[in-house]
Amino acid sequence: MSRLHLHLLSDSTGETLEMVAKAALAQFEDTDVIRHFWPMVRSRQHLDRIMTDIAANPGLVLFTLVNSETRTRLEEHCRALGLPSVPALDAVTDALEDVLGQEAKGKPGRQHLMDDAYFERVEAIQFTIAHDDGVAWEDWEEADIVLAGVSRSSKTPTSIYLANRGYKVANIPIVVESPPPTELFGLRRPLIVGLTTAPERLIQVRRNRLLSLNQAPETAYVDIEKVNREVQFARRMFADNGWPVIDVTRRSIEETAAAVINLLNERHAAGEPAPGANPL
Structure with a gap:
């Protein structure tokens, strides 16, 4: 070498x-x-x-x-x-x-000038951190993007990356036993994107997460049947609501974020208002 x-x-x-x-x-x-x-x-x-x-x-x-x-x-x-x-x-x-x-x-x-674009990025980051993991759903209409997906489907890191590009992002975990608030389905301004991944890959990520926390790596959280139900439940929700879906199984955070931005651009090209963003 x-x-x-x-x-x-x-x-x-x-x-x-x-x-x-x-x-x-x-x-x-x-x-x-x-x-x-x-x-x-x-x-x-x-x-x-x-x-x-x-x-x-x-x-x-x-x-x-x-x-x-x-x-x-x-x-x-x-x-x-x-x-x-x-x-x-x-x-x-x-x-x-x-x-x-x-x-x-x-x-x-x-x-890196501290101009209006800089302060808008700061505001986007603050909004995104305050609306992580389903928190403060009352403000979701103010978001540019809402990411939905099962646990460990890269919602938070993708949200933070997009926030650094100037987008206000909220994210919501999709849990079979705890459906999201009904307000999610009535949002008009934000682009709602579903993130999905292969169950096998999801189990691997979750098991690594448990090990990093010194917790038992064999729980219902990584049970193949339960994980399959979770993923299917989320995919059905995405399809029923007509939300675009991105498979993150083999995508990096950067690639996932780029795909989300492309969806925003397509939405804008179709005549819908595009949220403001300030690329770095």
Whole structure:
């Protein structure tokens, strides 16, 4: 197995750089990657301190630095050490400059400005946390999205991911013995989406959850017949109400969220009002 020291330098939070690196690394197997993460690099002194660690752990350097002096100094250091350095966003920025006919602003962290969109995202996150797992159903009409599904069908993590994209999300567990409040079936503004999964996969997830809580892994919660009834009950409810359904069995949280957003876009294209969202 090959080993790689990967140095990620950013003059902002480094979130974008981490996502780029993660997406690229997913294409490679049998590689031991040691990440060195350096956010908020905005001074020559800070960069010089970082170079000591880079010299001690030579590898690939990826960076998003908009200050020309800082990035030039980084590139000079890397050349002196014989290390490759890659500006992760330059190609995209250059293409946008050509197409838009204007120069990039060159200001660190512009995507994290505390503008109206930022505060709307904060509000969406607060709403979503306050309306997790069926709580505060009286306010569901204010939501952009309502996710419904049996326990451990990824409702909460998907809700939080969507909230970070600016959507107000509520989620409700579908339980055979405890039907949801009747208000769920009369909602008009939110897009209601059913999340379903294969019973076998659901049992595996639930069993792992029980083990993580140091609880007995063999209970009715993971009984195959009971789980099958739960999943069938939820699917019947989704079908009876005409709610779109997403099978999350082999989907990541990001993929599930993208599918939900596509459903919102289709709803908007069909002429229905689309809830506001502010992508990161």
